[in-house]
Amino acid sequence: MEALRPTTADDLAGIITAAAAGGRHLALRGGGSKAAIGAAEADATIVGMTGFSGVIDYDPAELVLTVGAGTPLAEVQALVAGEQQMLAFDPFDHGPIFGAPAGAATIGGVVAAGVAGSRRVSAGGARDHLLGFAGVSGRGERFVAGAKVVKNVTGYDLPKLVCGSWGRLVAMTELTLKVLPRPREAVTLVFRGRSLGEALAIITTAMRSQASVAAAAHLPGHSGDAHAITAVRLEGFGPSITARLAMLDALFGDTARGEAASDDEAAALWNDLRTLAPLDDGRPLWRISLPASGCPAVLATLLPAGGRYLLDWAGGLLWLTFDGPGEAVRDVAASVGGHAMLVRADPSIRAAIPAFHPQPKALAALEARVRRAFDPAGVFETGRFEAFSHAD
């Protein structure tokens, strides 16, 4: 597998046009932090996107940032933090999940993979913060979509479509993101030693309240409920947090209320939800997106096999290790209205089990038509994910 590293959009367009004409495949690569997701890309040429790096425009007062897609995520986060702002969808680096150091992930990569952290439940995902992009489609044509202002409904919302498209529609060269003020303060309430059922009840009560919960998670511990931590994070201005803590205390009462975690403990537990270090048990790692109410059924089915889990997004995201058959995960996820992605596993398993949860036939056919609309020659179909399956 050779590697190319274009530095201009015209060069990139030339590479894609040539590949399309020659029936070859291209694998778009940012920092490679998620390269171990999906099947092996047998005969694809890697196109490194890190040549499209750097800040193009940043006006903090407009809440808008335009950067090259290959800019390191860490650099973008440091830049906006310097202006007391943030990427509110909380993107994180997948490096540590695969045993690599953080730092390689690019902003284009996290957007293309739709990566969103614990604040997803309150602030939205990458889809809710990508305002526009410039790039080259599988047709080898340069084009733009969206815009560089925070409010826009002109034409189809293609930025939403490319978030989570995993580089199968467009090679993005430039992204415009909405940025938001960083919360001035944050407090994490922890509830110790709760069972899954109790944790979900706490989270539901907090989410239903007027306390504007920023993030809520459950870390069950590996040695029984006694070590479990249920975490609820509040963010904002000091007087507001004080009022909302009182609100939650009143809701939970004297016996059930949580305690404010130390800064170190809070940082460690939210970090665990990014690195997934507690799940490093050698088993395949699954990411299940589901309604919170489906968690007990999914865990009752899959945990007896001996895996571990973490629950984020107020119960809407379950990270789970499981070394039984993939169908077992997908069947139970689907039975509660969820879907399961295989994230980390040996290459042989990844060759046999598709990374993405298969779609119903009609939807898969529609999705295939949309992919063909951007990439008629299948330039970006590298075998990493299922090809135009079930297509009409």
Place this chain on the structure above:
Amino acid sequence: MSLKMPEPDQSVLARRASIVRALRAIVPGEGVIDDPDALRPYESDGLTAYRQPPMVVVLPETTDQVARILAWCHREGVKVVPRGSGTSLSGGALPLADGVLLGLAKLNRVLEIDYDARIAVVQPGVTNLAVTRAVEDEGFYYAPDPSSQIACSIGGNVAENSGGVHCLKYGLTTNNVLGVELVTIEGEIMRIGGRTLDSAGLDLLGVIVGSEGLLGVVTEVIVRILPTPETARAALIGFATVQDAGRCVADVIAAGIIPAGMEMMDRLAIHAAEAFVNVGYPLDVEALLIVELDGPGAECGHLLGEVERIALDNGAVSIRLSRDEQERIAFWAGRRAAFPAVGRISPDYYCMDGTIPRRRLPEVLDRMAQLSIDHGLGVANVFHAGDGNLHPLILYDANKPGELDRAEAFGNDILRLCVEVGGVLTGEHGVGVEKRDLMPVMFTETDLAHQQRVKCAFDPKLLLNPGKVFPTLHRCAELGRMHVHRGAVPFPDLPRF
């Protein structure tokens, strides 16, 4: 009126009687309207300058009927224009002479509310406000609040990706919808998205929301509902110059505050509103800001103090902070009545909807004042200041020959100006027919072709709402092999309208 719509297909018009019969076989009784007088109420939406009675109206009551109607129209090559409540300000539901108008108003039930999951499942004909009404007793609400919320439907909101005054903090429709049931033009019923925060494949939901009825017909919507904030308070702040007001807005955001709403009005809009509702707006200012904060009482009190300090630092000449709910509502009364208030000082007005980078506001208002002189028509401005969404209201008299054309020309110049300074043609009203022919100001032919091919993936025969959004009707087969270089227009013989 200069708008050109696709040429009606005479062979379809000739089959009108049999089309009506076929629709009656699917939707019995009153659900099919073909009497010319009864079609009249459907001849336009909120953009009343454009009128066209549809060939026939059909009002299905079930998803199954929608699917059968679409499948039949697809097989027979008959165009379909979906319609919610008909409040679009961009002509998104403007009928076609040879098209079936598919009204979704009878699909108007709230199907399910799950407070623990914080979602509601509703049919598309449920009005925006009815969602909030259905959940408010349990302390919840639906956040997007377009000014037409008493009438506009959720299905229409999904089609247009509607916003409202609170969308800086709470997002547009697209940020508050988790899933839809969509019927394709082939009559296939599919679920896109669901009760999870992301989907297993491409985010098709993201492109369906805001697609202006061109990709499919939504028959069910899963929306997120939010706990109603404990309190809301507002500040009413007058400035001697627009520049001062603009700096105040920027400084509020720089202080880390994202208000629930931040609205600006210019002198003409202030005077019109005050004359209409008499709520005590200052009349000796050039710009008026309404800043609303919501959340716990302690938060609102704290942030209102911050906003007051920032306003004074930026030379505010008058400041009032709402002391109770009645006063907060009074502050908003003038802004909420701004459109009808302008309607009182002018026989007609034309509402525009561009977005600009906020820092360019003073310059844009100056140039708009010059355009006002050039076109010989007045303009009042209301502005969602937090997100840069500008609503100039052009004053004209439709009974005076040529004034409507001048108003449209003025409006087009304003939107070109918005794009020139780095903004967009529409912030929340949609492209529809109104801004369709301006799309090339913002997008190249290649940009538009990438959007149109998505249309082709959903509706290859281009039967759903044709003539909207895209200035040129490309046949899908041609788009598939089209290559455009340096703006050269391919297929010059294709119909353009």
